[in-house]
Amino acid sequence: MSQGQSQVTIFQKRISAQLADLWALNQESAYPMVVAKLYFTYSAMNAGKSAILLQAAHNYRERGMRVMLWTSHHHGDGAGAEIGRIESRIGLKAPANLFRPGQDLLATIKADADREPLDAVFIDEAQFLTTEQVRQMARVCDDLSIPVLCYGLRTDFKGALFEGAGELLAIADDLREVRTLCHCGRKATMNLRVDETGKPARDGSQIAVDKGGYVSLCRHHWREAMADETPDLIE
C-alpha cells in the first residue's frame, strides 16, 4: 500500500471511529449539548439497567464531562447516610448521592451546578422518586438545561405502577425500554416477588430492594404465578 493510500485508510478509520462515538453517545444521551431532555429507561428487574447507567455515565466522563449520580436511600448504609452506591450485577459500581421522599433534589442539583458546571444527572431506582421530585427533574432540564437520565422499574410485584415511574411515563421527553426475557422466551415485563423457598408473594409492601427475591416474567406467566383465577381465553 502506498503512503497516500495508507493515510487515506487511517483517515477513514478515524472518521468511522468518530461516527461510532457519536452514535454511541446519541444512543444514551441524544444530543446532550443541544437540548436537555428528561429520559426514562425502564424495564423489569434484572435487565441490567444499572450497568447501562454506569456505562453511559462513564461515556460522559471519558469526554471530560461532569456528571452527578443518584440512587434511592434504600441503597445507602443505614439511616441518614448521604452517599450510597449504584451497583450492577456484573460488578460495575460507583458512589452516588442518596435521595429520599420529601428531599428537594432541584435545590441540591442547582447548588452543585452553581459551584461547577454539570453536564448530566443520572438517577438509578428512579421508580422511588416522588411525583414532586420527578417534576423537579423536569425543571433541571428545562430551567438549568442539564439532561436528566432516569433508570428504573415500571411496576411493582403486584403489577401496579410505582409513583416515580408513573410520573416519568407521563412527562419524560424520551422513553426507552431495556428488554429482558421470561423463561418462555417472551419479553419479561412483570416482576414476581418470591420468598427464600421460591414461593410467590401476593401481598406485602411495595418496596423491598433485595434483587435475589425477584423473577422477571412475561405477563402470562406472572398471572399464572400470582394465581389469577380468571380463566384463559386461549389455551
Ligand SMILES: [Zn+2]
Ligand atoms: Zn413467559
